[in-house]
Amino acid sequence: MAFASSIQKGQIPVGCQLCEDGNKIRWKCITCESLMCDKCKDGVHLKIGRDHKILSMNDIGKQEVSKDKIIFSEVKCEEHSQQSCCLYCNTCHKLICPKCITKVHNGHSLIEEEDYNTHDAVEEEMEPKQKSKIKFEISKVYTTDLTDIHHIAVCSDGSMWMADNARLKLQHVKLRENRTEVITSINTKIYEMAKTHSNNILVTTDETKLKLINTVMGEMTDSRYDVKPLYPRAIHVTRDHRVIIGARSPGEPFPATGRRVVVVMDQEGKELQEYEHDKNNKRVFTVPRFITSTSHGNICVVDWLDSYHRGRVVALAPGGDILGIYTGHPEVNTDNNPFKPRGILTTPSDIIVVIDLDNRSLHILTDQGQIMNYYNFADMRIIFPYSLALSTTGTIFIGCVSVARSSNTRKAKLYELNYSGF
Numbered sequence: 001m002a003f004a005s006s007i008q009k010g011q012i013p014v015g016c017q018l019c020e021d022g023n024k025i026r027w028k029c030i031t032c033e034s035l036m037c038d039k040c041k042d043g044v045h046l047k048i049g050r051d052h053k054i055l056s057m058n059d060i061g062k063q064e065v066s067k068d069k070i071i072f073s074e075v076k077c078e079e080h081s082q083q084s085c086c087l088y089c090n091t092c093h094k095l096i097c098p099k100c101i102t103k104v105h106n107g108h109s110l111i112e113e114e115d116y117n118t119h120d121a122v123e124e125e126m127e128p129k130q131k132s133k134i135k136f137e138i139s140k141v142y143t144t145d146l147t148d149i150h151h152i153a154v155c156s157d158g159s160m161w162m163a164d165n166a167r168l169k170l171q172h173v174k175l176r177e178n179r180t181e182v183i184t185s186i187n188t189k190i191y192e193m194a195k196t197h198s199n200n201i202l203v204t205t206d207e208t209k210l211k212l213i214n215t216v217m218g219e220m221t222d223s224r225y226d227v228k229p230l231y232p233r234a235i236h237v238t239r240d241h242r243v244i245i246g247a248r249s250p251g252e253p254f255p256a257t258g259r260r261v262v263v264v265m266d267q268e269g270k271e272l273q274e275y276e277h278d279k280n281n282k283r284v285f286t287v288p289r290f291i292t293s294t295s296h297g298n299i300c301v302v303d304w305l306d307s308y309h310r311g312r313v314v315a316l317a318p319g320g321d322i323l324g325i326y327t328g329h330p331e332v333n334t335d336n337n338p339f340k341p342r343g344i345l346t347t348p349s350d351i352i353v354v355i356d357l358d359n360r361s362l363h364i365l366t367d368q369g370q371i372m373n374y375y376n377f378a379d380m381r382i383i384f385p386y387s388l389a390l391s392t393t394g395t396i397f398i399g400c401v402s403v404a405r406s407s408n409t410r411k412a413k414l415y416e417l418n419y420s421g422f
């Protein structure tokens with residue numbers, strides 16, 4: 001699904017094609033494919049196309065299946081006149097712009113131009129979201145000698161680092177036909193890890209300073225990144241080489257006391273920015289636990305809210321404004337099945353993907369933290385997905401954890417998935 005490109009294309013609104021007044025488009029002539037305002041429909045077009053078929057923009061999606069096609073970017077938004085439309089809301093039966101998505105249509109059934117014009121998705125009774133065009137297919141399954149795969153980092157040569165915090169194991173492995181072959185094993189507990197652009201691995205531990213693992217030598221040393229007196233938990237390296245750290249004050253994680261902050265540093269370890277409070281000076285994070293970022297500089301943080309690890313995803317603009325807060329989907333998450341986010345990543349097209357552990361689901365969000373879709377892995381028998389990573393070839397790795405109270409000889413599975421539809 002080319003959602004990001006739809007947003008970008010919708011930034012230049014187009015007015016009526018039959019006059020120079022820039023009036024809002026209200027009608028489309030299906031016969032001559034003209035987009036026009038009220039004035040031109042009853043004036044200019046009436047003279048040249050008395051027998052033409054004209055469609056009201058308000059009736060888009062309600063007509064019977066035909067070859068009528070609408071170019072979304074040529075339609076001005078009814079609510080935001082300076083924006084052109086980028087999506088069709090099948091819940092409200094209207095075209096909407098990027099601003100509409102965040103303010104009104106979050107969680108609605110949204111359809112892209114290509115799908116709308118082929119009429120594959122425009123129906124009065126939409127199928128459940130998870131049965132839409134989003135698809136995941138298992139490419140390969142690897143058996144590891146870990147009990148749990150809590151964290152994954154993929155190196156440029158395709159090898160991987162995997163962490164099992166239950167057994168205090170950190171492994172560098174190669175992927176073989178259906179198993180992992182251990183290159184290096186370190187006995188340590190980490191909270192998160194991320195690959196640097198020099199192909200080394202940064203990890204957060206119980207020290208205020210991040211550790212750096214040399215992937216060639218397999219040695220762990222102190223890095224230049226220090227958040228003293230805070231303790232780092234989350235770690236992410238951006239596409240432009242910045243290091244983003246989620247940290248908190250010493251003590252118990254819950255309830256939230258002391259500082260809970262996201263820190264951005266440059267390659268030399270110099271602090272560039274902190275995110276801690278909103279405009280009303282209220283705490284933004286409880287425990288910032290996993291982090292990703294987009295090519296635009298937006299930062300998306302998995303924020304754990306309590307000791308059961310119920311949580312949310314907080315999306316921040318580079319300047320610190322909160323773009324969106326995602327707390328789960330009503331079709332999946334209830335009081336009995338709350339949203340428990342774990343691994344998070346950004347696809348090359350700036351779509352955010354986050355794991356919902358207990359519900360065995362992936363939630364797919366825009367770069368502003370708004371829901372696009374979700375996908376349940378129950379039919380694929382992927383049990384307790386926990387960690388996420390992109391491969392060097394564009395597939396998605398999912399690391400699983402073991403069922404509670406299972407034998408400590410159980411081998412955790414690593415799944416490689418092909419995906420499409422977003």
